[in-house]
Amino acid sequence: MSDDLNFNSLFGDQELSMDCPECGKDVPYTLNDIGKAVVCPHCKTKINLEKDLNFDSTKNSIEKSLDDFEKTLDNFGE
Structure with a gap:
């Protein structure tokens, strides 16, 4: 698969x-942070971003769909 068309390039960042949960202020994160911990920039509370049970299978399904789409585009017009 091309480096340009994948889950991380489209959604990861x-x-x-x-x-x-401690101070109530906004804590930024990305989908690439899921399964890791982030720190609140305001109160420095460590927050674990736990994966939903379906996160990996959904991500894999998206990757497969993008791969199939890319193959379709590569074969378009042949």
């Missing part, structure tokens, strides 16, 4: 935010 998309900035999201949530409320800190």
Whole structure:
């Protein structure tokens, strides 16, 4: 698969935010942070971003769909 068309290039660095459970202020994170810990920039609370049970299978399904789409584009017009 091309480095240009994959889950991380399309969604991985998309900035999201949530409320800190300690201070209530915005905590930015990306989908690439899922399964890791982030630190609230305001109160320095460590927040574990746990994966949903379906996260990996959904990500793999997206990767497969993008791969199939790319193959279709490569074969378009043949």
